Amino acid sequence: MEKEFIKETQHSVTLNVTAGKIDSFRETERTTGTVRVYENGCIGVAGALGEPDEEKLTEQAKEALSFGIPYPCLLEGALEIEERDDEEILPIPELIPTMQDFLDRLGALCPKFAFSHKITLAHNRKEYRNSRGRHLVSEGRSFEIALIAQNRGSGNLFDTFLVWSGKHFDADAVLAYFKEQYDAYFMPADLEPGRYPVVAGAVELLGTSLRHFVGDLYAAGASLLSGKLNEKVFSDKLTVCDDMNPKTTYGACFFDAEGCVSEDYRPTLIENGVLKALVTTKKTAELYGLPNSGNADAPYDGVPGIGFHELYVKPTAKTLKDLVPGKAILIFIAEGGDMTPEGHFVTPVQMAYLLEDGEIKGRLPELSIGADFFDMLGKDYIGTVCDVPYKNAALTAVMMDVTKD
Amino acid sequence: MIQFRDGFYTDVRIEDRSRTVISYKAGTLEEMRNRLEKQAFVRVYDGKLWYYASVTDVGHLQKTLDGLYAAATANPDVADDPIVKRFERNRDKLSNFADCSVRDIPLKEKQALLLSYLPILSEDSCVTLPEGKYLDRNSRFRFLSSLGADVEFDYQTCGLAFNFSMAEGEKKFSGHWQKGGTRFDALKDIGETLRAAVKEQAYFLRNSVPVEPGSYPVVLSPEAAGVFAHESFGHKSESDFMLSDESMRNEWQLGKTVGSPILSIAERGDLLGSGYVPYDDEGTRARKNYLIKNGVLAGRLHNAMSAAALDEGLTGNARAIDCNFEPIVRMTTTYIEGGDLTFDELIAPIEKGYFIKTINHGSGMSTFTIAPSVAYEIENGKLGKPVQISVITGSVFETLGLIDGLTKDVELLSFVTGGCGKMEQMGLPVGFGGPYVRVSTMNVQ
Numbered sequence: 001m002e003k004e005f006i007k008e009t010q011h012s013v014t015l016n017v018t019a020g021k022i023d024s025f026r027e028t029e030r031t032t033g034t035v036r037v038y039e040n041g042c043i044g045v046a047g048a049l050g051e052p053d054e055e056k057l058t059e060q061a062k063e064a065l066s067f068g069i070p071y072p073c074l075l076e077g078a079l080e081i082e083e084r085d086d087e088e089i090l091p092i093p094e095l096i097p098t099m100q101d102f103l104d105r106l107g108a109l110c111p112k113f114a115f116s117h118k119i120t121l122a123h124n125r126k127e128y129r130n131s132r133g134r135h136l137v138s139e140g141r142s143f144e145i146a147l148i149a150q151n152r153g154s155g156n157l158f159d160t161f162l163v164w165s166g167k168h169f170d171a172d173a174v175l176a177y178f179k180e181q182y183d184a185y186f187m188p189a190d191l192e193p194g195r196y197p198v199v200a201g202a203v204e205l206l207g208t209s210l211r212h213f214v215g216d217l218y219a220a221g222a223s224l225l226s227g228k229l230n231e232k233v234f235s236d237k238l239t240v241c242d243d244m245n246p247k248t249t250y251g252a253c254f255f256d257a258e259g260c261v262s263e264d265y266r267p268t269l270i271e272n273g274v275l276k277a278l279v280t281t282k283k284t285a286e287l288y289g290l291p292n293s294g295n296a297d298a299p300y301d302g303v304p305g306i307g308f309h310e311l312y313v314k315p316t317a318k319t320l321k322d323l324v325p326g327k328a329i330l331i332f333i334a335e336g337g338d339m340t341p342e343g344h345f346v347t348p349v350q351m352a353y354l355l356e357d358g359e360i361k362g363r364l365p366e367l368s369i370g371a372d373f374f375d376m377l378g379k380d381y382i383g384t385v386c387d388v389p390y391k392n393a394a395l396t397a398v399m400m401d402v403t404k405d
Numbered sequence: 406m407i408q409f410r411d412g413f414y415t416d417v418r419i420e421d422r423s424r425t426v427i428s429y430k431a432g433t434l435e436e437m438r439n440r441l442e443k444q445a446f447v448r449v450y451d452g453k454l455w456y457y458a459s460v461t462d463v464g465h466l467q468k469t470l471d472g473l474y475a476a477a478t479a480n481p482d483v484a485d486d487p488i489v490k491r492f493e494r495n496r497d498k499l500s501n502f503a504d505c506s507v508r509d510i511p512l513k514e515k516q517a518l519l520l521s522y523l524p525i526l527s528e529d530s531c532v533t534l535p536e537g538k539y540l541d542r543n544s545r546f547r548f549l550s551s552l553g554a555d556v557e558f559d560y561q562t563c564g565l566a567f568n569f570s571m572a573e574g575e576k577k578f579s580g581h582w583q584k585g586g587t588r589f590d591a592l593k594d595i596g597e598t599l600r601a602a603v604k605e606q607a608y609f610l611r612n613s614v615p616v617e618p619g620s621y622p623v624v625l626s627p628e629a630a631g632v633f634a635h636e637s638f639g640h641k642s643e644s645d646f647m648l649s650d651e652s653m654r655n656e657w658q659l660g661k662t663v664g665s666p667i668l669s670i671a672e673r674g675d676l677l678g679s680g681y682v683p684y685d686d687e688g689t690r691a692r693k694n695y696l697i698k699n700g701v702l703a704g705r706l707h708n709a710m711s712a713a714a715l716d717e718g719l720t721g722n723a724r725a726i727d728c729n730f731e732p733i734v735r736m737t738t739t740y741i742e743g744g745d746l747t748f749d750e751l752i753a754p755i756e757k758g759y760f761i762k763t764i765n766h767g768s769g770m771s772t773f774t775i776a777p778s779v780a781y782e783i784e785n786g787k788l789g790k791p792v793q794i795s796v797i798t799g800s801v802f803e804t805l806g807l808i809d810g811l812t813k814d815v816e817l818l819s820f821v822t823g824g825c826g827k828m829e830q831m832g833l834p835v836g837f838g839g840p841y842v843r844v845s846t847m848n849v850q
């Protein structure tokens with residue numbers, strides 16, 4: 001009988017902000033334990049909330065083998081890695097005064113905005129070990145300021161978001177970053193409908209297409225990508241991974257729920273335009289004869305299924321100006337879009353800026369953007385840049401049809 | 406026995422939750438589990454700041470509470486705080502599911518029920534990946550406050566959810582259907598309804614054509630209308646969004662005309678289903694609240710903090726997804742009230758338009774968006790061929806004013822997957838629905 005043991009502790013302190021003032025302090029700590037056992041091609045799982053009793057969970061997991069849930073695959077072999085990134089970001093007792101001071105300064109810098117929402121300091125630890133000698137420990141901290149901004153008098157629930165996350169909080173730098181977006185918000189801009197380079201976080205452009213990368217759907221022939229594994233179907237500039245690397249996805253755990261560790265902690269789906277893998281668990285990879293991408297996720301008492309973290313698109317340009325010289329559209333909020341069964345993607349854009357030579361020139365009215373899935377990632381893919389001044393994340397550029405409602 | 410301290414407002418919410426998940430994919434058992442969790446969430450208020458903590462071991466509840474008291478500052482006048490003065494002091498015990506609790510039904514019986522339906526998914530050769538899930542939840546809630554509130558009630562949902570990916574040549578479609586409710590027995594004998602849903606979606610796969618984008622009259626099914634009401638107006642009625650910007654209060658004055666005179670949107674937590682909340686997470690009793698009545702802004706949703714800030718009454722809408730979070734203003738069951746037409750009368754005047762039967766998802770800010778799944782053309786007052794639509798969109802307020810027809814019958818829906826997301830709290834069970842709703846013009850893409 002093979003066995004896996006997982007223990008996870010998530011500790012967080014969250015401040016709620018209303019009208020620029022902190023009005024609550026929430027502290028939560030949640031520890032869970034999981035034992036999974038494997039015998040005769042089946043899996044048995046037991047989990048508990050609270051400090052785990054491994055022996056008791058092991059007995060319960062053995063009993064769960066009687067459900068007969070097939071899980072025919074081998075556990076990962078011996079490997080020991082410990083990734084600890086647990087340097088304190090802000091001491092908890094200083095959190096309220098430090099952040100209220102920050103909010104007061106932000107309010108003075110951005111008087112036309114009303115601010116609300118959350119500031120969260122998190123500390124997570126996850127340990128995985130199995131009967132084949134694998135022992136992995138991931139421990140990390142993250143800090144996020146996520147503010148909803150309402151333009152006073154607009155009547156809207158929210159007009160934009162100001163979000164920053166990082167490991168080193170420098171109030172002056174974050175304030176300057178937010179102020180730049182505030183100033184841009186109040187500069188009106190316009191453009192004629194047509195085809196433009198559209199720049200956005202990768203998930204805003206590709207999020208609705210992710211299901212086509214799911215191994216089960218692929219094997220069933222129901223994915224737009226079915227039959228295209230190891231084929232060059234996209235732009236040769238395009239490399240797309242799931243980002244489990246804590247250096248770029250703060251607080252991320254570098255291994256998946258089955259203890260799989262990818263190169264650079266980033267399971268690769270597309271490499272230089274070639275479809276290299278689908279999103280799988282060990283089981284679905286085995287079942288369909290696919291490479292295992294290492295994308296297992298699991299509830300603390302459940303059988304592993306697939307999970308996805310953050311999209312990482314390999315940078316192709318050094319600066320935003322290099323990526324999109326001339327006119328381009330920078331998407332800030334694009335919610336509610338979807339793709340037809342044939343792969344035509346359309347989304348309304350609630351907040352966007354006009355870029356010229358990589359600099360924000362003003363805020364655009366509401367737009368719609370649309371493109372074909374294969375074109376977006378193929379002939380119309382422009383490239384990706386990281387370390388950009390806006391959005392605190394990498395940005396991907398695609399040529400798209402832009403319409404105004 | 407919990408010891409509350411003077412000088413603070415305190416409440417404690419305890420949930421004892423049972424959750425069952427059984428799932429099959431392509432005929433193989435994927436998951437079978439029953440999770441039992443008992444957790445608590447405690448809140449202490451000193452008139453200046455709220456202090457929250459979640460408790461995974463209810464035996465440590467007092468210790469956690471004492472820690473919050475130590476962090477807060479005792480305030481002898483806290484009882485006069487406008488938020489505290491609003492809290493209700495209900496004492497009640499409600500039990501709707503003691504005689505039919507899903508906790509008492511063996512896993513094997515639930516599994517057998519799910520298994521009995523799976524062959525239907527594979528009757529059509531175009532289904533390449535049949536998936537079925539049985540899901541249930543039974544919760545026993547207790548709410549206690551330092552003001553003397555002591556409320557207990559139970560909550561239950563159960564249901565079956567099916568996904569069936571379809572492919573035929575180059576044509577692909579993600580089919581889905583589900584049945585949610587509150588009683589296990591209601592999940593029996595639904596085979597013919599499931600069969601009809603699979604057949605309809607297979608027909609859609611084979612015969613649907615891309616829509617010609619443009620502006621058209623649109624008829625929304627109760628499912629689409631319910632999502633529209635929830636997304637387009639329900640979220641705007643959650644008044645915690647009004648606390649930061651005082652000018653919002655002028656924009657959202659009660660009595661303002663915001664929609665067509667035939668439009669009324671109601672919200673209530675006392676209807677059994679996935680949005681059943683007889684007492685909210687601040688101990689407030691459920692009631693019927695009109696958001697829009699006859700086209701006029703009639704009310705909004707509150708927790709105690711927002712009600713105090715706007716000097717309005719409680720509505721029973723303080724909810725948290727579980728005991729890891731504090732309650733915020735959320736919907737329960739939101740629906741459009743019915744009109745006076747039959748479905749045939751509703752579509753009769755439409756020369757060319759679209760009927761949105763099922764949807765994938767919806768969202769709404771100043772512009773709302775619905776991503777349809779199965780949709781049909783309406784031509785000369787009759788339903789026509791199936792059409793593929795990416796999204797329908799429109800300005801919320803313009804669209805509310807363009808509603809020009811409602812059927813008599815209202816359908817309220819419960820779901821066992823998905824749920825409502827708001828900021829960090831995703832997947833809150835809510836109910837929604839309405840009649841069939843005709844909108845004179847919507848942007849179809």
